Amino acid sequence: MVSNDVPVYDSIAFKDMEFDASTQTYWHACPCGDMFVISADELRSGETIAHCNDCSLIIRVQLDGDAKRLLGMGDAIAVDPARGACDHEPLAVPVPT
Numbered sequence: 001m002v003s004n005d006v007p008v009y010d011s012i013a014f015k016d017m018e019f020d021a022s023t024q025t026y027w028h029a030c031p032c033g034d035m036f037v038i039s040a041d042e043l044r045s046g047e048t049i050a051h052c053n054d055c056s057l058i059i060r061v062q063l064d065g066d067a068k069r070l071l072g073m074g075d076a077i078a079v080d081p082a083r084g085a086c087d088h089e090p091l092a093v094p095v096p097t
């Protein structure tokens with residue numbers, strides 16, 4: 001985790017990050033000429049800070065619902081309203097005598 005006193009150079013929307021499938025990392029160009037990188041695993045674990053390979057700058061990646069779905073993150077799974085979350089049998093079932 002990164003403490004609050006580390007200056008964040010910029011906030012970048014997840015959709016503006018580039019994905020490198022060979023390394024499973026997301027990256028974004030840094031003004032120094034290198035790039036900010038963060039792995040898909042780090043994003044899934046809740047990390048949103050991408051570090052530059054070459055300088056001390058960092059950026060914060062903004063994850064929206066689409067990003068979380070793309071990453072397969074659990075909290076993006078919504079309950080299907082058509083099925084409902086409560087389809088159990090009524091508790092008080094009259095027993096025929």
Ligand SMILES: [Zn+2]
Nearest residue numbers: 030032052055
């Ligand atoms: Zn840099």
